[in-house]
Each structure stands twice: as structure tokens, then as C-alpha cells.
Amino acid sequence: MNKHQEMIEKAHEELNKYKKSVSDHEWSLQYHVMPQANWMNDPNGFSMFNGEYHLFYQHHPYSPKWGPMYWGHVKSKDLVHWEHLPIALAPSEPYDIDGCFSGSAIEKDGKLYLFYTGNKWTGPDQDKDLKQVQCLAVSEDGIHFEKIAENPVIEEAPSGDIHPFHFRDPKVWKEGDYYYCVLGSQTKERIGQALLYRSPDLLKWEFVNVMARGTGNMGYMWECPDLFSLSGQDVLVMSPQGVKPEGDLYHNLHQSVYVLGNLDLQQGKFRFDQFQLLDYGFDFYAPQTTVDHLGRRILVGWMAMWESEMPEQGHHWAGAITIPRIMSIEEHRVKCVPAPELETLRFNQVSYSNVLMNGSRNFEGVNGDCLELNVLLDMKQASQFGINLRMDTASTEKTVLTFDCQNQKLTLNRDHSGKGPGGERKAPVELNKGKLQLTLFLDKSSLELFIQNGEKVMTARIYPSEHSMEIEFFSDGEVELLKLDKWSLRRSIS
Incomplete structure (x- = not known):
């Protein structure tokens, strides 16, 4: 057994100590991907291979806090029922x-390739003393991965106004005869940007150009870029760090946004318009997309936020992944709706x-x-409508949604x-002919709210008592509930 496999085996021994207590805990999620134990952050390698959805994630198997990153791994036939697989990657090599x-991740010649950033600290300051390179691992069966001998396949950042060390999160795709990859970067003066590379074979990579660069309040580092075409429109999804609050916007430590634009592949330039938030809630970062066999563009994100208090850490786990969201573009805006496959979890309908x-x-x-x-x-005549969720019988514990008709805003408190x-x-939030539509998913310690059929989304982790089960509706005038449907949802993660 090689060192890589030994590290994976050892990590699983650690996870096995806690996975039952984690699964049994009152905050353990029932239909969201979460770690069997210990730390999870960014979704990685979201892809299809041999007719199944594969999802990897940043994982520290030895602590419920961030540490040396491994890649955890789950797969699904239907985007709903997920099976935990062996850890795919461990930090086993000098690079x-x-x-x-x-x-x-990408499929090539019947094999699944993982394209990832290898990180090495070169001193005590983790913002300055680091070396980042781009690496490949390959699998015949989509479960067991070997790092290739040619690693790293991109050994250093390009010359020019590109930070030499902050150089990470490759997202790869194929177009025509080439594989392309977009990488997160910053300038030497700490302005966020994205880099474009191309390769004939995944092994030899050529730098094409600084694909896009921020101006104004667009952050100092663009993490986890993801570039794709949707309904004939080029879309860049990314997670900019260091965006300053503007009014009601950008109040999380870091953001997840998209920009619509036009990509010139030959020149390697992406012309784009302004940032738009992908999620207006508290807990959404590092989203990644894939295209499935039905041609749908599906998005998931990390359902947490850096430097946020995570009470589940006291119970040997942290972090989760959102439910899968189907993306579309309407009127020059991205919409996200829950994957319809989740309807298979419904039972006990009340209408x-x-x-x-x-x-x-x-x-x-x-x-x-x-x-x-x-x-x-x-x-109707009301100026305010709201819902108290996960409320206790004394009405002291509750998560509150409030729509303000006059200001056309929905607040999550x-x-x-x-x-x-x-x-x-x-x-x-704008009313549609006086009407407000909400689709809401509650799961033990999470809330995902889809507003006006996916025009806006708000995500939050919440940690109520297990006895707080009530839902109360309120208004300051007459409203008409045209339709109210509630379904209980089954557990779907093994």
C-alpha cells in the first residue's frame, strides 16, 4: 500500500469513531450532503461519471475545524440519495x-480525472508563505484515485501582474479540440482576477490570458471560479473575498456571485457586467456547477460561512452542502430552483x-x-407578511421571515x-401582480428559501432546540393564502 492509500485508510479510522454519534445528533441533516464526521467545506469535482453524479468536498477528517485538506466523496444516481464513498485524495506528496x-473533475477516455490545487506552507504566514500548484489524479472506477507521475501539471503562476502564490481552484471543461481551465487569482496589488489556460491532453497546459479582472468593489481574491454557457449566455460564477458591504448587500465575510458576459476563447478575454449575488442569505460559499445527462446546469454550494460560529463543531462535525439547484436565465438574471427529484422525498402532505x-x-x-x-x-391590503419557523411553544425561539410590501424586501432574521x-x-423582492411565492426547505439545522420561483434564494444554518417545531404565519392586514402545501421529507443520505 502506498503512502496516499495509507493516509486514506488512517483517516477513515478516525471518521469511524464519530460517524454514528454524528448521524444520530439532533442537528444532523437528513437530505443534505454533510461529512460523516469532522470538517467539510467547498464542494469540488461535481461531475457525472458512468451515469452517476459524483460530488467531492474539502474535508479535514481529523477535526471539526479546518486543517490539511483531503477530498471527501459521495455519489448519487438521482441527486437525492447520496452514498458516502472512500476519501478520494489525501495530502501525501511534497507538492x-x-x-x-x-x-x-472531468471524464476523459473512460476515466475520471480530478484537477486540484496542491498547497504547501513555506512559512508561518498563511497569507504570504505558501506555494500553490495544479495537480491531477485519475481513476478507472470513479472511486479509487492515483496521483499522476507528471504532477504538478502547472508548476507556477504566469508572469505579469499575477500574484505568484495565490493561484488556485481549477475548473476544467472541454470545448472543441482543447481542454480549458479557469483559475482563481489576484494581482500583486490584491485585486481579484481569473486566469484562463488550455491544454490538448490535460497534461501540458498553456496560459492564455488574464480572463477577467475586478474593478471597484469586486474583492481582493476571486476563489472557485466556474465558467460555462447557459441559454447562449456566458456565465462566470465565483466567490470574491474582500467585497465591502453596500446597503443590504455583501454582509457575509465573503460572497458568492455571478456575472453575465461574453467569452472570447481565442483571446482569452471575458467581458462582463456587474456582480449579482447567487444567494442573499448567511451561509453559501464556493458554489460549483455541472451539466447532467439531461442537459441541466446544476449548482451546489457550501452551506456555511468562513469564521462563522458553527455549534455542530461541539458534536464532531461541521459544514454541509446545499440541495442541488437547477439554473436558468430569464430577463438577464440567473434563476435557481430546487432539483425536482427532491419531490420523491415527500410524504404526509397537508394542503x-x-x-x-x-x-x-x-x-x-x-x-x-x-x-x-x-x-x-x-x-391584498397588508403591508407586511411573515412566517415564524422552528418556533417553540413559548414563541421565544424562532427564525423569522418578513416581507415588507412598501420597501419590496424580504428579511431573514x-x-x-x-x-x-x-x-x-x-x-x-418584487411582487408579481400582487403575489408572493415562497418555496422553503427546512432540515434539522438548515433553511433554504426560494423566492418568486427562484428569482432569489436565501440560505441559513440555524440551530434550534429539537422541541421547536411550530410554524406561524402573520400579517398586519388581510392577505389571501391562495395555496399552502407542506410535505414532510424523508432521510436520503446513507
């Missing part, structure tokens, strides 16, 4: 000794229609901690959500 950082309400109201059978809630309402951080986030 990746301090972490197998983020990257992507109401055409209900007039004014003030606060509970509905029999509409409660719980692992559910989907669909609401369509007409605001978790100041009384239980353990963990509080705060609030706001999303601009």
Missing part, C-alpha cells in the same frame, strides 16, 4: 503536503387553499423540522433561532 485544495387571514395564524399539520413548504399568497450566530439578511 500537496499541506492540503489538496479545491478543484474540479390549504384560498384562506383569508389577518394577524397571526397556525395551520393544523403545518409544522416540523424536516419539510418542504410551498406558499403562494396575495398581499435568526436573532432568536437558537444556538449559533444571529443577524439578518435582506433580499430585494
Whole structure:
């Protein structure tokens, strides 16, 4: 057994100590991908191979805190039921000794290749004393991976106004006769940018150009770039660090955004318009997409945020991945809706229609901690409508959604959500002929809200008591609940 495999085996011994207690814990997610134990961050290598969805993730198997990165691994036939597989990558070589950082996956000649950043600390300052290179690992079966002898395949950042060490997160795709890869970078003066490379064979890479660079308030480092075409429009998804708050926007430590533009592959230049947030909530970072066999562009993100308090760390785990979201473009904006396959988890439907309400109201059978809630309402004369989620019987613990009709804003407040951080986030929301549509997924310690059929999304981790199960609706005037559907959702992660 080689050193790489030995490190993977040893890591699994550590995970086995805690995975049952993690699975049994009250905050353990039922239908979201999360680690069997210890730390998880960015989704990596989201891809299809042999007719199945494969998803990898940044993983520290020895602690519920960030550390030397491994790649955890799950797969699914349907985007809903996920199976944990052996760890795919361990930091076993001199070029990746301090972490197998983020990257992507691609199929070539019937094999699955992982393209990742090898990280090595060269001194005590992790912002300055580092060496990052780009590496490949390959698998015949999509489960067991070997790092190739030619590593690293990109040994250093290009010359020019490109930071020599912050140089990471390759996202690879094929177009025509070439493989292309976009990498996150910054200038020497710390302005975020993305680099474009191409290769005939995944092994020999040629730098094409600085593909895009920030101006103004666009951050000092563009992490996890992902470039693709959607409905004839080129889209760059990325996670800029260092964007300063503007009004209601950019209040998380780091952001996840997209820009629409036009890519000139020959010149290696991407002309784009302004940032748009992919998620207006608290906990969404490092999103990555793939295209499946149905031609859909599917997005997932890390359901947490850097430097945020994570109460689950006290129970030997941290981090999770969002539910898969199907992306589309309408009226020059990206929309994200839950993958329809999640409907297979539904049971115990409770429905109401055409209900007039004014003030606060509970509905029999509409409660719980692992559910989907669909609401369509007409605001009528009310200026405010809201929902208290995961509320206890004394109404002291609750996560509050409030729509302000006058200001056309939806607020998510978790100041009384239980353990963990509080705060609030706001999303601009326009009514559609006086109507507001909400689709909401609750799962033990998470909330994902899709607004106006995916025009906006808000994601949050919440840590309420297991006894906080109530859902209460409220308004300051008459509203009509045109449709209210609640389903309990089954567990889907093995």
C-alpha cells in the first residue's frame, strides 16, 4: 500500500469513531450532503461519471475545524440519495503536503480525472508563505484515485501582474479540440482576477490570458471560479473575498456571485457586467456547477460561512452542502430552483387553499423540522407578511421571515433561532401582480428559501432546540393564502 492509500485508510479510522454519534445528533441533516464526521467545506469535482453524479468536498477528517485538506466523496444516481464513498485524495506528496485544495473533475477516455490545487506552507504566514500548484489524479472506477507521475501539471503562476502564490481552484471543461481551465487569482496589488489556460491532453497546459479582472468593489481574491454557457449566455460564477458591504448587500465575510458576459476563447478575454449575488442569505460559499445527462446546469454550494460560529463543531462535525439547484436565465438574471427529484422525498402532505387571514395564524399539520413548504399568497391590503419557523411553544425561539410590501424586501432574521450566530439578511423582492411565492426547505439545522420561483434564494444554518417545531404565519392586514402545501421529507443520505 502506498503512502496516499495509507493516509486514506488512517483517516477513515478516525471518521469511524464519530460517524454514528454524528448521524444520530439532533442537528444532523437528513437530505443534505454533510461529512460523516469532522470538517467539510467547498464542494469540488461535481461531475457525472458512468451515469452517476459524483460530488467531492474539502474535508479535514481529523477535526471539526479546518486543517490539511483531503477530498471527501459521495455519489448519487438521482441527486437525492447520496452514498458516502472512500476519501478520494489525501495530502501525501511534497507538492500537496499541506492540503489538496479545491478543484474540479472531468471524464476523459473512460476515466475520471480530478484537477486540484496542491498547497504547501513555506512559512508561518498563511497569507504570504505558501506555494500553490495544479495537480491531477485519475481513476478507472470513479472511486479509487492515483496521483499522476507528471504532477504538478502547472508548476507556477504566469508572469505579469499575477500574484505568484495565490493561484488556485481549477475548473476544467472541454470545448472543441482543447481542454480549458479557469483559475482563481489576484494581482500583486490584491485585486481579484481569473486566469484562463488550455491544454490538448490535460497534461501540458498553456496560459492564455488574464480572463477577467475586478474593478471597484469586486474583492481582493476571486476563489472557485466556474465558467460555462447557459441559454447562449456566458456565465462566470465565483466567490470574491474582500467585497465591502453596500446597503443590504455583501454582509457575509465573503460572497458568492455571478456575472453575465461574453467569452472570447481565442483571446482569452471575458467581458462582463456587474456582480449579482447567487444567494442573499448567511451561509453559501464556493458554489460549483455541472451539466447532467439531461442537459441541466446544476449548482451546489457550501452551506456555511468562513469564521462563522458553527455549534455542530461541539458534536464532531461541521459544514454541509446545499440541495442541488437547477439554473436558468430569464430577463438577464440567473434563476435557481430546487432539483425536482427532491419531490420523491415527500410524504404526509397537508394542503390549504384560498384562506383569508389577518394577524397571526397556525395551520393544523403545518409544522416540523424536516419539510418542504410551498406558499403562494396575495398581499391584498397588508403591508407586511411573515412566517415564524422552528418556533417553540413559548414563541421565544424562532427564525423569522418578513416581507415588507412598501420597501419590496424580504428579511431573514435568526436573532432568536437558537444556538449559533444571529443577524439578518435582506433580499430585494418584487411582487408579481400582487403575489408572493415562497418555496422553503427546512432540515434539522438548515433553511433554504426560494423566492418568486427562484428569482432569489436565501440560505441559513440555524440551530434550534429539537422541541421547536411550530410554524406561524402573520400579517398586519388581510392577505389571501391562495395555496399552502407542506410535505414532510424523508432521510436520503446513507
